Amino acid sequence: MNRRNTVGVKVGRVQIGGGAPVVVQSMTNTDTADIEGTVQQVYELARAGSELVRITVDRDESAAAVAHIREKLDARGCDVPLIGDFHFNGHKLLESYPDCAEALGKYRINPGNVGRGSKRDPQFAQMVEFACRYNKPVRIGVNWGSLDQSVLARLLDENAQLDEPQPLPEVMREAVITSALESADKAVELGLPKDRIVLSCKMSGVQELIAVYESMAARTDYALHLGLTEAGMGSKGIVASTAALSVLMQQGIGDTIRISLTPEPGGDRSLEVIVAQEILQTLGIRSFTPMVISCPGCGRTTSDYFQKLAQQIQSHMRHQMPIWKKQYKGVEEMHVAVMGCVVNGPGESKNANIGISLPGTGEQPVAPVFEDGVKTVTLKGDNIAGDFQEIVERYVQSHYGQTAA
Numbered sequence: 001m002n003r004r005n006t007v008g009v010k011v012g013r014v015q016i017g018g019g020a021p022v023v024v025q026s027m028t029n030t031d032t033a034d035i036e037g038t039v040q041q042v043y044e045l046a047r048a049g050s051e052l053v054r055i056t057v058d059r060d061e062s063a064a065a066v067a068h069i070r071e072k073l074d075a076r077g078c079d080v081p082l083i084g085d086f087h088f089n090g091h092k093l094l095e096s097y098p099d100c101a102e103a104l105g106k107y108r109i110n111p112g113n114v115g116r117g118s119k120r121d122p123q124f125a126q127m128v129e130f131a132c133r134y135n136k137p138v139r140i141g142v143n144w145g146s147l148d149q150s151v152l153a154r155l156l157d158e159n160a161q162l163d164e165p166q167p168l169p170e171v172m173r174e175a176v177i178t179s180a181l182e183s184a185d186k187a188v189e190l191g192l193p194k195d196r197i198v199l200s201c202k203m204s205g206v207q208e209l210i211a212v213y214e215s216m217a218a219r220t221d222y223a224l225h226l227g228l229t230e231a232g233m234g235s236k237g238i239v240a241s242t243a244a245l246s247v248l249m250q251q252g253i254g255d256t257i258r259i260s261l262t263p264e265p266g267g268d269r270s271l272e273v274i275v276a277q278e279i280l281q282t283l284g285i286r287s288f289t290p291m292v293i294s295c296p297g298c299g300r301t302t303s304d305y306f307q308k309l310a311q312q313i314q315s316h317m318r319h320q321m322p323i324w325k326k327q328y329k330g331v332e333e334m335h336v337a338v339m340g341c342v343v344n345g346p347g348e349s350k351n352a353n354i355g356i357s358l359p360g361t362g363e364q365p366v367a368p369v370f371e372d373g374v375k376t377v378t379l380k381g382d383n384i385a386g387d388f389q390e391i392v393e394r395y396v397q398s399h400y401g402q403t404a405a
Helices: 035-048 060-075 090-096 098-103 117-133 149-160 168-189 206-219 234-250 271-282 305-327 345-351 384-399
Strands: 009-011 014-016 023-027 052-056 082-086 106-109 138-143 197-202 223-226 291-294 335-339 354-357 367-371 374-379
Touching: 014 023, 023 271, 035 052, 035 060, 035 271, 052 060, 060 082, 060 090, 060 098, 082 090, 090 098, 090 106, 090 117, 106 117, 117 138, 117 168, 138 168, 149 168, 168 197, 168 206, 197 206, 206 223, 206 234, 223 234, 234 271, 291 305, 305 335, 305 384, 335 345, 345 354, 345 367, 354 384, 367 384, 374 384
Parallel strands: 023 052, 052 082, 082 106, 106 138, 138 197, 197 223, 291 335, 335 354
Antiparallel strands: 009 014, 354 367, 367 374
């Protein structure tokens, strides 16, 4: 399936869908009313490569802060679009704080939390009206943890009337999809063009997410935002998100993604950006930073020297990318090999753009370096790591034509 022919949606300078590259986004976990803290985290996420950043807009203080956050980011040269995450009271906040409504690049509306009972439709309509007034796109984001209960109740009643009722999980999946599609249709009826609507149907189970998005992709051409909600912490969250999103993106499903990781206490929020980029790059969909190829180590590599060098080189290149991407076209597609012994080291190093084969246990204490398949130098002594990093820098400068910043 090669679906990436969805309707394109412009969010500031960023396009979602319509044949554009898959967009990486993230979300702050600061109190939006903390202007300085939020500006700093948005800046760090954008520097890590987040192309859209969502912020919570949940009360008067946070809504009042949004325009100031935008101004301070602009002053730092950070033009990443901000997405306002609204639940329950978005219609009131957009009405009371027009500067907030104007400063945001996109609004996120959850049909399950836009209003209860008789308030749902008019409050949803009010949110769409603001989007039309300020010429803003909207993500209609359904989440099965906050599913519109009226839609679910209706589908359960209809299912109960069938001769062969569907299992409850299938009805719930259909309720999530129905909520998104019906809300999108309603927004269009209210005057919001299709090219200002992005849909998402987030689930916390891998198989449920895959099933929902495969069905969505077959039923609509709206741009789709992918993400496994409440993915979890550490390796669990990374593996679950990778498993779910890789299956979908391999089919061409998904125009923008977010990895919803629970951060370690005091952990770096940028990890979710790095994981999103690495999923896309590993699948060959987009390139963001040079890739380091390194071996896992074995009894031939009892020293941890190659591990430290691989970590150092990878960290150095990721740190340099905000500068390199402005100066060196195509550098993000470079492959660097850091290998630990003679078994696979020379071969992998030759196949990379630039590679080093470090000495394993009992091997001669020298490290040949290969550039574009040719051995150019053999390093030895106590400064192999520093020497190799300098060689990588020179390779970047000589092989990727410098462009205007």
